[in-house]
Amino acid sequence: MTKTGDTFEDVMAAEIGRRTVLRGGLMGAGTFLAASPFMASTAGATELPNPSPQHLGGFSSGSRSLISFAAIDTNSEDTVTVPEGYTAQPMIPWGDPIVPSGPTFNSDASNSAAEQALQFGMGHDGIAYFPLRGGLGPSSRIGLLCVNHEYTIGEQLFTEGLARNEDREITVEWTAEHTLKEQNAHGVSITEVRRHKNNYKEWETAESRYARRITPNTPMSFDGPAAGHRLLQTAMDPEGVTPIGTWNNCGNGVTPWGTYITCEENFNGYFWEETDGTADGISTEQAELNARYGVGGRGFGYWWATTDDRFRADLHPQEPNRFGWIVEIDPMDPDSTPIKHTALGRFKHEGAAFGTAANGAIVCYMGDDERFDYLYKFVGAQDWRAAKAAGVSPLAEGTLYVARFDEGSIGEWLPLVQGEGPLTAANGFVDQGDVVIKARLAADLLGATQMDRPEWTAVHPETGEMFVTCTNNSRRTEPNVANPRIENRMGHILRLLDDDGDPGSTTFTWDFFVLAGAGDGTDGSTVDAEDLFGSPDGLVIDRRGTMWIQTDGSQPDGSNNQMLACDLSTGEIRRFLVGPVDCEVTGVAFTPDLSTMFVNIQHPGDSGPADNPTETSTWPDGEGAARPRPATVAIRRVDGQMIGT
Numbered sequence: 001m002t003k004t005g006d007t008f009e010d011v012m013a014a015e016i017g018r019r020t021v022l023r024g025g026l027m028g029a030g031t032f033l034a035a036s037p038f039m040a041s042t043a044g045a046t047e048l049p050n051p052s053p054q055h056l057g058g059f060s061s062g063s064r065s066l067i068s069f070a071a072i073d074t075n076s077e078d079t080v081t082v083p084e085g086y087t088a089q090p091m092i093p094w095g096d097p098i099v100p101s102g103p104t105f106n107s108d109a110s111n112s113a114a115e116q117a118l119q120f121g122m123g124h125d126g127i128a129y130f131p132l133r134g135g136l137g138p139s140s141r142i143g144l145l146c147v148n149h150e151y152t153i154g155e156q157l158f159t160e161g162l163a164r165n166e167d168r169e170i171t172v173e174w175t176a177e178h179t180l181k182e183q184n185a186h187g188v189s190i191t192e193v194r195r196h197k198n199n200y201k202e203w204e205t206a207e208s209r210y211a212r213r214i215t216p217n218t219p220m221s222f223d224g225p226a227a228g229h230r231l232l233q234t235a236m237d238p239e240g241v242t243p244i245g246t247w248n249n250c251g252n253g254v255t256p257w258g259t260y261i262t263c264e265e266n267f268n269g270y271f272w273e274e275t276d277g278t279a280d281g282i283s284t285e286q287a288e289l290n291a292r293y294g295v296g297g298r299g300f301g302y303w304w305a306t307t308d309d310r311f312r313a314d315l316h317p318q319e320p321n322r323f324g325w326i327v328e329i330d331p332m333d334p335d336s337t338p339i340k341h342t343a344l345g346r347f348k349h350e351g352a353a354f355g356t357a358a359n360g361a362i363v364c365y366m367g368d369d370e371r372f373d374y375l376y377k378f379v380g381a382q383d384w385r386a387a388k389a390a391g392v393s394p395l396a397e398g399t400l401y402v403a404r405f406d407e408g409s410i411g412e413w414l415p416l417v418q419g420e421g422p423l424t425a426a427n428g429f430v431d432q433g434d435v436v437i438k439a440r441l442a443a444d445l446l447g448a449t450q451m452d453r454p455e456w457t458a459v460h461p462e463t464g465e466m467f468v469t470c471t472n473n474s475r476r477t478e479p480n481v482a483n484p485r486i487e488n489r490m491g492h493i494l495r496l497l498d499d500d501g502d503p504g505s506t507t508f509t510w511d512f513f514v515l516a517g518a519g520d521g522t523d524g525s526t527v528d529a530e531d532l533f534g535s536p537d538g539l540v541i542d543r544r545g546t547m548w549i550q551t552d553g554s555q556p557d558g559s560n561n562q563m564l565a566c567d568l569s570t571g572e573i574r575r576f577l578v579g580p581v582d583c584e585v586t587g588v589a590f591t592p593d594l595s596t597m598f599v600n601i602q603h604p605g606d607s608g609p610a611d612n613p614t615e616t617s618t619w620p621d622g623e624g625a626a627r628p629r630p631a632t633v634a635i636r637r638v639d640g641q642m643i644g645t
């Protein structure tokens, strides 16, 4: 129902204009759930009465709600809180071995770099569960977990911590061993997990031929239009085809063919380039790239460049160009080489959500998490099954697009294709390799919509609706059509549907799914006060159509970061989980039967800037523990039934 005098209507109407009905496609898509809020709003109205489906009256189908647990309150406890009738088991924390026979964690953090390479890394982020085949098909009892490790906190990683002076310079004697231990705590872990042999309700790791660590030193390959490109060639790899490693692995994706996608986000902050682009060998072109991608100075304060020349961007100016990609890993083939798919563009990749176009081509939606950066989509060149059958990667060839949101709830995917529009040689785009390596610069020229830090994307498995979290942007001074709040501290979630219900379409309709905040009429938010949240980040839709919203940032009432469930058939939101003190909740995976949900708790106890966190948490090891540890929690219903129902 339209709520006249609604905070959103009052504050935003001028910026947003009248939202017209989502056009085309919706009614004809044929695959929409009967209770889809989109369907209801198009059927009964000529404009969306309110951007939040929570306030859209009358679309409930009367069918049973997808979520039935009792919502929990916010809190500031140093624990993981889940609803009554659920259990949350911390598992695979940073430092535990990826197989039971591996090196055990020393609680004083004295493990060596070599031991760290056989243990789970820090900064658990994106996660996926790959069932192994039991006698009855894909197993919900034995599987592989792939876990991203986004970043490290030296104060927790090293026994003696990391002393810094007021210029943020590390004052301990930094050695190659320090660099290697930090590197080995980045990347991806693949581990085999199974339900505990003595306690069926819990999970444990197993000895496994699949278990492996992927780190900033793991050999990889490039494919796609930039493979072998002049801008990817380095002294170590003159051909420009064999990059080494991955880091700052943030969100993730799972391809329909069963591989793991890890996303390289803040790759820039690990390089040093203290000459402001003036070192011998840094071209004007490279200096422009460094400026646009944030390579410069001493990055985020990592000290790797002092012992590992590869991170000296003054000495190896093109090394940063080999990061900021989508990386595909085949967890079922432990000998496989991870592939960086350059066709999907180079930016600060947050996550990757997949769909399939009407013609069978793979579609991947991706956010570039930077203030005022963009939302992208890749559409494969051919039916992905045909590509697989022909031995070709469906992600090797296709078209990259960037989103422009327009008035009237419509928008357009603008192709990043060399030779089209402004993407010419005269503008620095000689070939398609230039376009994907310089994707941000290409998108700038196309006039894409500058977003409030687009983070995770998620696709509804039945309706094809795509959701994207815009986590926050405190620096916004000018609203635009899709980012209506200045100094947007609480963030929002947009909903988008490609025209004709075809993810391959180049036009779309969109609306505001929810504007986050306190829900008390003070901040333009459209949530109910009982569902308050801020800084939506992680976003996953399970196969039943429940969307799981995870937060990373200040919450409206000062409580801990959290995860909420949203029944997409009704728009109802309920708080499901609250994390421990000073953590971020990020990454969700399920067993096929939805009886176990795996959720990551990142950086518990990190209360300050990444270079000087105060340890405020002892989670998960508890009181007396010397330091907190990021970990996964396995969440189950006590009665063993599906999560959320």
Ligand code: FEO
Binding pocket: 150, 250, 251, 265, 350, 369, 455, 537
């Ligand atoms: Fe790694 Fe944008 O979160």
Ligand code: CA
Binding pocket: 250, 251, 350, 455, 537, 538, 552, 586
């Ligand atoms: Ca994130």
Ligand code: CA
Binding pocket: 455, 471, 537, 552
């Ligand atoms: Ca975030």
Ligand code: CA
Binding pocket: 528, 530, 531, 572, 573, 574, 575
């Ligand atoms: Ca609610």
